[in-house]
Amino acid sequence: MNEIKVKCLGCGSLEKGDFCGGCHTILPIDHDEVDFFQLFDLEPRPALDRELLDQRFLELSRKLHPDRHTAEGSDLRLKVLSISAELNHGYRILADTKERVRYLVGKVTDQEPAEAKQVPPEMMELFFEVHDLMGEADAYLKQRKPAASRIEAALSMSDSGRRELRERINALRQRGNETVARVEQEITQLDAAWDDSAERPRILERLSRLADVLSYMGRLRGSLDDKELKLEM
């Protein structure tokens, strides 16, 4: 354990270790790795109280943001910058279900879960449909030119091909949203069984698969959104 006492940036008390017992902020020590669950004082488990995470993020930001420590020496200011960067990074990971689940699996199993190289089977159909639609949208966008005059803009507005593409994009997005909702629901169910150690290996395996589904869903939604924006523009 670390024997050196350090001045806490949050409340000013002298503490040792990684966290200040008084105000629960991270201490300005060089870290190889920060435990994000610990940083936000949350239990490392599949489900997460998003409202609580947001609240803790704001609290910690108030204490740790570089703006709060402008009067410190330059060494300490560099450390504050680094800790603040860690805080922002941790928030981004925990706030995103896919990233959080992968981070949790990585922590518990002590190895980074490999990203899926193949489309998860339950998404195959949706994946191909999106792929085909994207091809059609690209072909449509390619023949369309940016409107430099009112008459060109009017011509593209009245185009029925565009409206049809947008409707199909919306329908696929709706199906994607349903898939994501199902995954979120299953994660909540897995969370209920999390404390049963006999179940743990099965849960971890399943969480990795669900993270894969979310990862592919993210990409699909990204391309749908991107094309929809381009069609709207």
Add this chain to the structure above:
Amino acid sequence: MSKIVGIDLGTTNSVVAVIDMGLPVVIPDAGGLRLTPSVVGYNDPEKPLVGVAALRQAALHPADTVTSVKRFMGRRGKEIAGDEMPRTYAVIGRGDQAAKVVAGGNAWRPEEVSARVLAKLKADAEGYLEQEVTRAVITVPAYFNDAQRAATKAAGELAGLTVERIVNEPTAACLAYGLDRVENATVAVYDLGGGTFDISIVEIRDKVFKVLSTTGNTRLGGDDFDRAVMNWLLAQCGTADLAGDLVASARLKEAAEKAKIELSDRTETDINIPFLKGDFSLSARLTRATFESLIAARLDETRSACLQALHDAHLKAAQVDTVILVGGSTRIPLVRGLVESVFGRTPDQSVNPDEAVALGAAIQASILQGGITDTLLLDVTPLSLGIETFGGLMNVIIPRNTTIPTKAGELFTTAVDNQTAVNIHVLQGEREMASDNWTLGRFSLPVAPAPAGSHRVGVQFTIDTDGILKVLARDVNTGHELNVQVKAVADVSDAEVEQMVRESVAHAQADILKRQLVEAQISADEMLRATQKALERYGDRLEAGERKAIDSAWNRVRAAIDADDLSSLKAAKQDLDEATQRLADLMFSDAVQGGDAPRR
């Protein structure tokens, strides 16, 4: 300790503000002016004029007066497109060389010009506060990239200021809006200034201002609208040959800007420029409707950006509680209409569009100084940061809209035996291919010769609270820190600069006109094709007279394209645009009602 001032270093005007007795206030100059024109006159390079004094002599010495220099801050020669070149002074720099502006027979770095404006604001603040001012918070467009931010910081330092923070303009404006409000809210800041456009979505919660998303265009603003009016005015000049006449260009620009401003309150304005060229005096009437048709296409780009920002924030327009307008160009009625149509609500008008950014910068200054303690700003990086990987693709390390400060680490290794260096190409942007993104810089990490893959170099990318990248590298095998110099622009010799200054004076105007002609011909051709298609589908719903007017305008555009004459082509296009107005309206209303547009 000296007071930190907040400075809005704008394209057209700059403003300095400070917190006085707990309230942010704008500091006027000795003459009582609150806005300082961001203009520097180099007619006497030994004694450059700044602000109003420089603006006054602009029409007399157009080639020696630098306006809108912000557009060229931190940019490379090759990044500046022909239609972006100023009409009255020259910009030089080839390829990867840093762009410089030419005035008073010298080439100046844009940050040197900006430093003149900052130095004046510093002096004004010192006069007002009766103390030395050495520290400042300076604002930049949210969509500024790494080099543009670094150049702004350098300008501050050249002016003798320690730049305590670079703050994004829309975020600063949001601070000014929200400082005294206690309620939580989601705010959209639509910031359309003289040269740049930003849209930011900010969540205010318990006095923490957290930016959810930001996007924009650093090459879109009031200058472009002035330019559109200028082109229209040129078309009204008929046969008068104004090519290469800088004084005439400067007078047209002045008249265009004045007309634009007047059309914010009136529906039409008369433009009179006596003896513009020899005996020729220009006299024209510009209606608001025509003005709107001139700027509609460019303005529509901001609609796309708003949609993108909402999408990135994972919000629907209806979830935004307030929309605030910042920047002088938001006085244009068409802009307000566009914002209303995107967000479905009337914009809040409680902030002063010219001063909110500087006031916000002063608030941030006070936060840094420990004066305001209950408010905190969490901003984001506007552009994704990545590196070029195998196959010329960009691998994103830090996605756009990540809260700053932030950091990310990457491990690099050697690909061939006895490789002595690992070369890294750092990029900013959202495109898939590395070459489509903006090169932030390149650096090279030296490694000891060894078999391929046996050496590992860890690189840490940190984006600080100014949104500026810092790179640290460590040889994993030896544990040694490596010195990293990210090189963003190519070096250029003094002799080369001199040569370019000479050439720019000789050719600039002719080159610009040639490029403009080609661009106008291409866009006219597209307009003809669109009109033809529209007529095929909707022609039968027009009256005979309307049809005849369109046909005749169509033929005139066709003839003007072949005639290689810019001014007649622009006039003909304008006529066709007016002749097809009802046709376009017919099609728009059909499309909005939905469904029953005739199919091909």
